[in-house]
Amino acid sequence: MLYRTVGQFKTSYHADHALFPVKQDAWLLGFILLIAFVVLPATANEFVFNALLIPVLVYALAALGLNILTGYAGQLSLGTGAFMGVGAYACYKLVTIFPELNIVVAIALSGFFSAAVGVAFGLPSLRIKGFYLAIATLAAQFFLVWLFEKWAWLYNYNSSGAIQVPNIDMFGLTVAGPNAKAVVQYYFVLCVVCLITWFAINITRGRIGRIWKSVRDMDIAAELVGINLMKAKLSAFAVSSYIVGVAGALFVFLWRGAAEPVLFDIPLSFRVLFIVIIGGMGSILGNYLGAVLIVALPVLISFVPGALGLPVSSAMVEHLNTMIVGATIIGFLILEPHGLARLWAIIREKLVIWPFPH
């Protein structure tokens, strides 16, 4: 009923290749964008922006970057946290060396630093595969975090070893730093995330995306049909690290406001990897679903005892939270091993034929 595709004919190849061959998808997206751009900013308070909306968007973007590498090109990486760190520190150096630089330009440029580092650590992928590659990226993780700690130039010789985001204006509006309004930061992050998502959708369903998928599915076969594996793998590392780097810059500049090296350590990499696995490998929608589950759910659960008036101490809530989130992850993976994106795809298929399944 709601999702009836009957009667939606395509009369040209162009129409068949459209982003939304089914009209309802476009409507649904439009509705969601309306909520994201109009309804939420009008109703959310600062806590909702800073603890739910902005982190979900930033983590979803980081997961999107990793998903391109792992889900689309099949190269397992455990260095996401460190690559986010490269983006964040690059952005910090750019902003402090060139205070006049527009923050958008700084963030866009910082992605290139991360992409370069990603390609350098991606080189071993030409020889090693699977778990062995994961170990190689793990080396990147440890090395880069060590570098963030030891290379004092990166944090401008600050005695505490942490980086602090100064107040940054853009067109007369403070977008980063302590004086920035949460709603402004939200719009900033939302716009960047939408732009990159649009780019990611198009790159993954085009020629390059198909090359990546063929490498993922069987790289020998891909090589036999004339695909240059080196170009394919390194381009995946570059694009993925670029997005991860931008996510890292947003992570510190538009959300956290300050960062210490240990923040980019392996737990962050795992967190992003969990989002990808739970959301769904090789899917773009999955990153958002995964981020909601991993990032927003614990925050919401912590409110439940208070709302019900249960006298549970906050330490106990934290313990319960860990257990509930862990159980939810296992539950979802048993229910649908291919992630939440696949779950939505199944629901959507059912909706299309509902109420007459035959």
Add this chain to the structure above:
Amino acid sequence: MKTLMRKSALLPAVFALAAALGASPALAEDAVNVTNLSYRTGPFAATGTPLMNGQRDYMLMLNERDGGVNGVKLVYDECETGYNTEKGAECYEKTKGSSIVTQPWSTGITLQVLPKSNVDKIPILAPGYGFSPMSDGKVFQWAFNPPASYWDGASMILKNISEGNLDSLKGKKIVLLHLDAPYGKEPIPLLQAYAEKYGFTLLPIPVGVKEMQNQSAQWLQIRRERPDFVLMWGWGAMNVGAVTEAAKTKFPMDKFVGIWWSGHDGDMKSVGEAGKGYRSISWSLPHSESSVMQDIKKYVLDAKKAEIGEGEFDWVFYQRGVLISMFTVEGIKAAQAHFNTKVVSAEQLRWGLENLKLDEAALKAIGMDGMIAPFSTACNNHAGHAGGWMLQWDGAKFVKVSDHITADAEMIDPLVQTEAKKYAEANAPWPINEECKM
């Protein structure tokens, strides 16, 4: 771009819940909310828990004994951070609408919330921790680190180990074994300044959070270097790891000195006799017979309002937690008197914390004489610089082994001023309290 779809479909419900809860704290009449960003979970829980218990129990005791502060109930809530800066920032956002004070309980979280304090106008109370230059109240109008900063602590330790004659440190080698986090790095600039002036060698040895429990590499280095003293800025599982390793490698304990957060009874108990001789500087003294501690025992612990661990009552950390809550309460009292009001706001509490007058008589009146050195704060002095005492582990408990020691203001003040200025410049536009003429 179907990507955003599911996310937002979930959000409205989610968000209604959070909005309803995050913004509207259920406050009874005539109550002030003093939330603590606690950590009773995670790798630092062992040292955090007794402090949080002490803080909680002092508040509970006042509520039970006096009905709060001048008739205003103290609502003591906790928000669990697990010493994680990300959780800490989340807790800050969650509590800033209701709590009149932010107690970040970690140098990392303090650094995170410090820039926001000017905007949100909630005082940060970081007793004995946080960013040392915060003692410059003109620059850090909203941050307080009474009764002493880490730089005070470093200065006091050097004074004590040189037996009052810093020139005797010439040619010596001092290792700083520190947690590789903003907290552990705090004393380095001051110790370096001291090393230059008095001609000793300073060797910082960092301990990563991951290697806290196994410090064999660090202690191997210490054995090779043969330092004259090892100073420790450790926390959580790092303290017990260091003391165990020192005992194992037979490092002379009387040359091993910790900051006040590295003097935890629970940590030392696990090495017992082997830790005998270990010293730790402290701005607080445990005094279980003082009237405030007896009242806590009577109104809270014996009345089963709260529970603490076996023997915890006598611990340095538990009683330090009590003192920390006292700072908040005395700030509230000062603000109540000055503004002639009952329920103080965050901005009024800022005034109160800036005008703490804890002299002998005031400490006696609240039953805390002998637990802390008298001090007062002012608009240019947010630390108070109370000084402290050296405590030594005798195999079963910490005992006082020195007279009252004060920090060396001549060394610290110039550094505080330059670092505070640097911070303000890096975070421009940063408001400076021009009204303060002190």
